[in-house]
Amino acid sequence: MLQRHIDAQDNREDECRTFLEHAKELLVAPDVGVNFIEVEMERIENLGRSDYLVIADAWHSGDCCRRAYLWELKAPQCFIYERDIATRLKPSQDFIDAENQLLNYHYNLKRNGVFLEQYEIISPSDVSIGGIIIGCDRTKVNGDFTQTQKVSRYNIAKRVRDQLYDGRIKVKIWDEIRDFIGGQRRENITRPAE
Numbered sequence: 001m002l003q004r005h006i007d008a009q010d011n012r013e014d015e016c017r018t019f020l021e022h023a024k025e026l027l028v029a030p031d032v033g034v035n036f037i038e039v040e041m042e043r044i045e046n047l048g049r050s051d052y053l054v055i056a057d058a059w060h061s062g063d064c065c066r067r068a069y070l071w072e073l074k075a076p077q078c079f080i081y082e083r084d085i086a087t088r089l090k091p092s093q094d095f096i097d098a099e100n101q102l103l104n105y106h107y108n109l110k111r112n113g114v115f116l117e118q119y120e121i122i123s124p125s126d127v128s129i130g131g132i133i134i135g136c137d138r139t140k141v142n143g144d145f146t147q148t149q150k151v152s153r154y155n156i157a158k159r160v161r162d163q164l165y166d167g168r169i170k171v172k173i174w175d176e177i178r179d180f181i182g183g184q185r186r187e188n189i190t191r192p193a194e
Contacts, residue, residue, distance in 0.1 A: 002178045006076040006136045013075035016174055017041060017052065020071075020133075022181045024054055026172070027130050028069050033059040037066070037119070045112065050105040054130065055119050066119060067126045070109060072102040074134035076174040081157045083143030089157040092142065098132045102169070131170030133177065140173070 002019045005012035020027065021039060028034050034056040043050045052071040057064055074094050084090035091099070109115050110124040121127060141150040161171065 002174070002181065006174050006178065009077065011075040011077055013073055016076060016177075017073055019177060019181060020052060023177050024056075026177065026180045027052075027054050027071060028056055028067075029058065029060075029128070043115075045105065045108050045115075047104045047108045048101065050101075050109065052130075065123070065126050066121045067128055068109065068115075068119060068121060069128050069130035070102065070106050071130040072098045072105070072132050074098050074132070076136040077139060078135050079139045079142035080135040080171075080173070081141050081154060083141075083145070087153075089141060089143070089153050091157075091161070095132070095134060098134055099169075102129060102132060129169050131172060133172045133174060136174045 002016060005015045005019075024036055024039065025034075037055040037057060040053040040055065041051065043053055050070055051073040054069040054071070056067055056069070058067045074097075078094035079092040080095050081089035082092050106127065106129050110127045115121075116124065116127075140154045143150070145153065158171070165171075
């Protein structure tokens with residue numbers, strides 16, 4: 001169960017990664033229809049190992065193309081933000097590392113002819129940044145703040161980051177993955193037989 005790995009004190013990135021198979025729909029563009037082709041974990045490239053790739057045929061405005069969605073993962077035990085000054089947060093080192101890895105792996109994959117040919121991706125622009133999955137509810141903020149201050153400062157820091165990313169990089173926490181998987185299971189259980 002994913003919750004057990006979220007609650008653990010030691011780093012559980014690898015254990016959590018296996019649950020993403022059940023949340024693929026959450027890791028692609030929400031406005032397109034998709035047919036999942038493959039998931040690749042820990043792809044080794046010259047700049048390092050990209051954590052999670054979802055390869056899918058995507059339909060948008062009647063057109064279909066093969067797309068890759070690249071995700072960088074950090075453990076639920078990693079903090080997302082930390083205290084900068086009394087009223088402001090800054091990204092944690094784990095978050096900065098994830099951003100740097102994601103951007104470099106994306107740059108590399110878009111220009112990797114072997115990768116594009118392997119998955120029959122026609123255009124480098126079809127290699128998309130998915131985002132970063134890091135932390136959980138309890139590790140959103142590291143710092144000596146009250147719970148109310150943590151929530152408030154986190155919401156501001158998240159809005160600033162979202163504005164910077166302009167929708168191009170999604171940031172999710174492992175609790176969102178857990179909730180999505182749980183919702184999928186409930187939907188499958190309660191869906192009437194056809």
